[in-house]
Amino acid sequence: MLAQLIQDPAKAAAALSRAPKPELDAYGQLPKLASTFDHVDGLFYFTYAVCIFFFVLILGVLLFSVVKYRRKTFDQPPASNTTHNTPLEVVWTVIPLIIVMVMFAWGFKGCLDMTTVPQAASQNTYKATAMQWNWTFTYPNHPVKSSGAVWLEVDKPAQFLLESEDVLHAFYIPSMRVKRDVVPGRYQTVWFTPTQCGEFHLFCAEYCGEQHSQMYAKVHVVTAEEFAKAPWNTFDDSTPALAAKSGENIYKALCSACHTVNGQSVLAPSWGGDKGLFTKKDGNVVGRARQVVENGQAKTVVADEAYIRESIRMPLAKLAADFAAKANMNAFGPDKLSDRELNAVIEYMKSLAQ
Amino acid sequence: MTTHAPILDTQKAKSEQPKNYLNCSSGFWSWAGTLDHKRIGIMYLIGTGLAFLAGGLFALLVRLHLWEPNGMLFTNDQYNEIFTLHGAFMVFLFVIPAIPGSLGNMILPLMLGAKDVALPRLNLLSFYLWVMGAVLAALAIVLGGFDTGWTFYAPYSLYTNKAVVTIGLGIFLLGFSSIFTGLNFIVTTHKLRAPGLTWFRMPLFVWALYATALLQVLATPVLGITVLLVAFERLYHIGIFDPRLGGDPVLFEHFFWFYSHPAVYIMVLPAFGIISELVSVHSRKPLFGYKLIAFSSLAIAIISFLVWGHHMFTSGQSTYAMFAFSFLTFFVAIPTAIKEFSWVATIWKGSIALNSPMLYTLAFLIIFAIGGLTGVILGALNVDLHLHDTYFVVAHFHYVMMGSIALAFFAGLHHWWPKMFGVMYNETLAKIACVTIFVGFNVTFLPQFEMGSQGMPRRYATYVPEFQPYHSASTVGAIILGSGVALMVSYLVASLFIGKKAMQNQWGGVTLDWLTPTPPPLENFAHAPKVTTEVYDYSTLDLKSTQTPIG
Numbered sequence: 001m002l003a004q005l006i007q008d009p010a011k012a013a014a015a016l017s018r019a020p021k022p023e024l025d026a027y028g029q030l031p032k033l034a035s036t037f038d039h040v041d042g043l044f045y046f047t048y049a050v051c052i053f054f055f056v057l058i059l060g061v062l063l064f065s066v067v068k069y070r071r072k073t074f075d076q077p078p079a080s081n082t083t084h085n086t087p088l089e090v091v092w093t094v095i096p097l098i099i100v101m102v103m104f105a106w107g108f109k110g111c112l113d114m115t116t117v118p119q120a121a122s123q124n125t126y127k128a129t130a131m132q133w134n135w136t137f138t139y140p141n142h143p144v145k146s147s148g149a150v151w152l153e154v155d156k157p158a159q160f161l162l163e164s165e166d167v168l169h170a171f172y173i174p175s176m177r178v179k180r181d182v183v184p185g186r187y188q189t190v191w192f193t194p195t196q197c198g199e200f201h202l203f204c205a206e207y208c209g210e211q212h213s214q215m216y217a218k219v220h221v222v223t224a225e226e227f228a229k230a231p232w233n234t235f236d237d238s239t240p241a242l243a244a245k246s247g248e249n250i251y252k253a254l255c256s257a258c259h260t261v262n263g264q265s266v267l268a269p270s271w272g273g274d275k276g277l278f279t280k281k282d283g284n285v286v287g288r289a290r291q292v293v294e295n296g297q298a299k300t301v302v303a304d305e306a307y308i309r310e311s312i313r314m315p316l317a318k319l320a321a322d323f324a325a326k327a328n329m330n331a332f333g334p335d336k337l338s339d340r341e342l343n344a345v346i347e348y349m350k351s352l353a354q
Numbered sequence: 355m356t357t358h359a360p361i362l363d364t365q366k367a368k369s370e371q372p373k374n375y376l377n378c379s380s381g382f383w384s385w386a387g388t389l390d391h392k393r394i395g396i397m398y399l400i401g402t403g404l405a406f407l408a409g410g411l412f413a414l415l416v417r418l419h420l421w422e423p424n425g426m427l428f429t430n431d432q433y434n435e436i437f438t439l440h441g442a443f444m445v446f447l448f449v450i451p452a453i454p455g456s457l458g459n460m461i462l463p464l465m466l467g468a469k470d471v472a473l474p475r476l477n478l479l480s481f482y483l484w485v486m487g488a489v490l491a492a493l494a495i496v497l498g499g500f501d502t503g504w505t506f507y508a509p510y511s512l513y514t515n516k517a518v519v520t521i522g523l524g525i526f527l528l529g530f531s532s533i534f535t536g537l538n539f540i541v542t543t544h545k546l547r548a549p550g551l552t553w554f555r556m557p558l559f560v561w562a563l564y565a566t567a568l569l570q571v572l573a574t575p576v577l578g579i580t581v582l583l584v585a586f587e588r589l590y591h592i593g594i595f596d597p598r599l600g601g602d603p604v605l606f607e608h609f610f611w612f613y614s615h616p617a618v619y620i621m622v623l624p625a626f627g628i629i630s631e632l633v634s635v636h637s638r639k640p641l642f643g644y645k646l647i648a649f650s651s652l653a654i655a656i657i658s659f660l661v662w663g664h665h666m667f668t669s670g671q672s673t674y675a676m677f678a679f680s681f682l683t684f685f686v687a688i689p690t691a692i693k694e695f696s697w698v699a700t701i702w703k704g705s706i707a708l709n710s711p712m713l714y715t716l717a718f719l720i721i722f723a724i725g726g727l728t729g730v731i732l733g734a735l736n737v738d739l740h741l742h743d744t745y746f747v748v749a750h751f752h753y754v755m756m757g758s759i760a761l762a763f764f765a766g767l768h769h770w771w772p773k774m775f776g777v778m779y780n781e782t783l784a785k786i787a788c789v790t791i792f793v794g795f796n797v798t799f800l801p802q803f804e805m806g807s808q809g810m811p812r813r814y815a816t817y818v819p820e821f822q823p824y825h826s827a828s829t830v831g832a833i834i835l836g837s838g839v840a841l842m843v844s845y846l847v848a849s850l851f852i853g854k855k856a857m858q859n860q861w862g863g864v865t866l867d868w869l870t871p872t873p874p875p876l877e878n879f880a881h882a883p884k885v886t887t888e889v890y891d892y893s894t895l896d897l898k899s900t901q902t903p904i905g
């Protein structure tokens with residue numbers, strides 16, 4: 001792309017202008033507001049306008065002076081030697097003081113609104129669990145969780161209880177104007193009322209390591225009828241093929257930050273390719289031999305269901321030899337991955353066999 | 355301010371090769387073991403300059419990588435190491451030590467009419483601590499790098515399997531280097547002022563370094579303690595910051611910002627000092643509101659201890675804490691605004707020489723206006739909850755750290771270069787470089803405000819495609835900025851070999867630093883100068899003898 005810009009700027013510019021456009025508000029500085037926190041936008045544009053006013057004032061005086069009072073001969077004296085002007089100094093102290101106090105009060109009022117959870121929101125409480133590097137959501141009135149995406153009902157205040165399994169993260173939905181750090185060892189809360197149906201970004205805004213930038217979830221705001229259908233509940237293991245498909249969804253939400261399925265083992269052993277977990281022998285899918293380290297001893301085991309199950313429930317028991325020094329996988333207990341879900345993931349792993 | 359014109363040893367100097375601090379002795383040890391504040395200043399200049407170039411190289415790599423949404427050059431892990439290196443090098447090895455270490459060391463004793471700083475040995479020790487800090491930083495890269503960001507937030511910094519302890523130790527030593535410089539400047543300012551140089555006759559650069567020194571001595575120990583605690587926590591698992599052991603990661607943030615907010619003023623106050631000097635000299639006009647500027651430095655130094663919580667508005671602090679921190683943050687904006695207004699008022703109706711130091715100064719005034727004003731936007735509580743940890747904050751602090759502090763450093767460097775080395779650089783190239791840097795800087799960082807307010811989080815190795823136009827523009831800007839800096843370094847270095855001889859008082863300044871020969875002799879003044887006039891009184895300047903360039 002960079003080389004292209006140098007060789008063929010027109011084409012590169014065209015390619016850039018074809019990039020997907022974010023949906024912005026009328027002034028083009030903020031994403032289109034999709035919650036009730038309009039005071040954020042109000043104060044942002046107010047301070048923005050004040051800033052532009054003072055900036056133009058300063059720039060104007062500077063440019064004017066430089067042009068008008070430029071030294072033309074080496075001994076030109078200054079046009080004035082004033083070093084004080086008390087009224088002026090009072091004015092430029094008091095006026096900014098008044099303005100910033102307005103901003104302060106306005107900002108604090110908005111902040112109170114954002115931190116005081118209303119009754120309706122606390123009766124509609126989600127849980128968002130952050131871990132390196134994915135988000136899992138628990139719903140107020142539905143047993144099935146979702147990962148990598150969350151569904152909300154439009155115009156219904158919602159509260160999120162935030163918890164972290166490992167390091168700091170931050171829960172950030174730009175379109176809703178909410179951000180809150182997710183701190184291990186304590187619960188944090190945010191609330192908001194989505195006012196627009198649509199899909200929105202949820203970013204992790206606090207640096208959390210290697211895949212921080214991929215710690216993403218999609219926020220779906222839908223109507224009440226749509227929401228009643230629990231669209232996140234796609235899990236289906238009634239046939240092996242459907243189970244593999246459900247397993248793939250789980251993989252994408254929870255495992256793909258580290259594991260690939262294309263044979264490249266960068267952060268963690270790949271599940272596919274010619275060193276994948278399973279292989280095809282005489283038409284049957286069988287586990288491959290794995291080099292592992294157990295209690296410091298090197299060993300060879302067969303990657304069968306039992307081994308895989310153990311690797312997921314208790315990753316530290318047997319470490320894949322190539323990654324023994326960098327084994328950073330969290331344990332996925334039954335609370336995070338039910339037995340049926342685990343079997344679906346294994347079904348998906350098998351479907352990758354070559 | 356004039357003195358009983360020291361005729362100095364000029365008569366003698368004519369008959370023989372003039373001896374100055376550069377040629378009075380030679381050989382490796384005459385530099386490595388020197389106690390002369392000017393030579394130590396030069397060594398700091400070289401050291402921090404190299405750190406800046408290294409940090410700049412990392413910055414270019416970061417920007418090139420971000421050209422494409424999926425990243426162009428590195429794995430995510432490598433990217434994280436490189437942005438961390440960029441931040442840590444720039445903050446700890448360049449922005450904090452550069453101005454006090456190089457220009458401060460060089461000019462403060464000259465401005466006070468002193469032979470040297472009060473504690474020359476401590477001065478040399480402070481430089482070697484800086485060197486050891488730099489060596490440990492380099493060692494940390496060899497030992498596997500570190501990927502925590504310059505903020506070292508726990509618990510990630512406790513869990514990552516990289517060389518965090520090594521760099522922590524480096525920062526500990528750099529902290530002491532900074533403390534020693536501060537201590538030295540405080541004692542020097544109190545004890546070694548020339549006769550007649552009362553507190554309110556001191557140039558504002560001295561005032562600024564003094565206020566900085568107070569912060570360095572009072573705030574830096576907290577940083578030292580914090581990095582030691584992180585190291586202990588990693589090595590012995592005590593349970594202070596690690597939530598798995600019952601520790602509190604938010605406590606780390608408090609400790610860190612209790613130092614690092616005052617630290618941003620450790621970085622910026624010396625820059626303010628340089629700008630105050632330059633605005634006055636190159637407008638040939640006494641500073642508007644001298645006392646107010648001097649006091650606002652002290653006011654900023656004090657209030658800046660009470661606003662650290664504005665970096666943690668999203669951490670879940672209580673609404674009372676948010677109330678107080680936001681209120682005080684807005685308060686700190688007032689003395690800052692007063693300074694900016696006073697500089698502009700000084701230029702107003704001045705006799706403005708548009709030479710390269712003044713161009714850099716004007717660039718500072720424009721960029722700092724943006725940097726300070728966007729700080730005010732971030733101080734508003736509800737708005738900060740949206741903008742925190744996005745590129746908006748990245749742009750804000752680059753406007754103050756790169757655009758203002760580094761540019762003020764460049765301005766001061768161009769201003770005192772003739773004094774330091776006795777030669778002038780090529781003015782035309784200097785102007786071209788200044789304009790290039792100014793344009794490149796704005797092209798790099800203006801788009802970052804845009805994408806930040808649209809929701810682009812910081813420290814991202816990859817990003818959603820809708821931000822690509824802004825990232826690409828920013829990368830183009832970084833290339834322009836980089837070439838401007840490369841040009842500047844080249845003509846400055848070239849001037850040492852082919853530069854024209856500089857005049858004693860190149861710009862027509864009236865502070866004591868312009869009274870010594872150029873370059874100054876080993877002990878600066880043949881006789882202690884005596885100050886009889888008020889500060890920045892240009893009426894006594896003998897224009898015929900200086901023939902200052904008009905730019």
Ligand code: HEM
Nearest residue numbers: 618622664665687690726729730732733742743747751754
């Ligand atoms: C008018 C004066 C200023 C105000 C009101 C102000 C306000 C703020 C606020 C509220 C933040 C926190 C933003 C966030 O993380 O959400 C911030 C960040 C920052 N400011 Fe300023 N600021 C001012 C001037 C400066 C100056 C002069 C410097 C530097 C020398 C500076 C350096 C920084 C840095 C380094 C950060 C971010 C550090 C990080 O998170 O990595 N600011 N500022």
Ligand SMILES: [Cu+2]
Nearest residue numbers: 204206208212
């Ligand atoms: Cu993250």
Ligand SMILES: [Cu+2]
Nearest residue numbers: 615618662665
């Ligand atoms: Cu701060």
